[in-house]
Amino acid sequence: MYYAEKFQFLMIDEYQDTNNPQNEIMDMILSVGEQKNIMVVGDDDQSIYRFQGANIENMLDFYTKYPTTQFIVLQKNYRSSQSILDLSSKLIENNSERLVNRLDFLDKKLIACSEYALLDENTYLIHPDELSEKSYVVESIKELQKQEKEKQNFAVIVRSNREVAEWTDFFQIS
16 A cells, blocks of 8 residues: 555556566556556567566556456567568467467557668578678678778677677787
């Protein structure tokens, strides 16, 4: 009761990563009062932390518990090209746990809105190991620099800080 009165509005980000105790706390706070002032943000396709207790069922149960919920699906993607979005959609579309496969009114068609595009929209490269991948990137940058009259800047985006150091070392020896 104390927290329900203290927090009149709840906003939960990364809702796909909530575990059952976190979800119960949310339910207890919302159980007081008529108006359910809550907004959750989550992507069921990013639900990867089941081993830490996250439960994707929380997202499905949310709709059941709060039937007046308004779902807003963000379809514009600024991180990837359309070919990457299409490929990733093809890979995950058969996942029966996806909300779009369980709630008929949902549609999740991502649209690329990035100013960046792949050199060849139909090419996907799979490297057998990290050394091969790094070598390919370095050689591709060298080739692009040869073709350009003006010096170009390039960025390599990596997953973790550890990889920044690894790539920096690799560029220095290449």
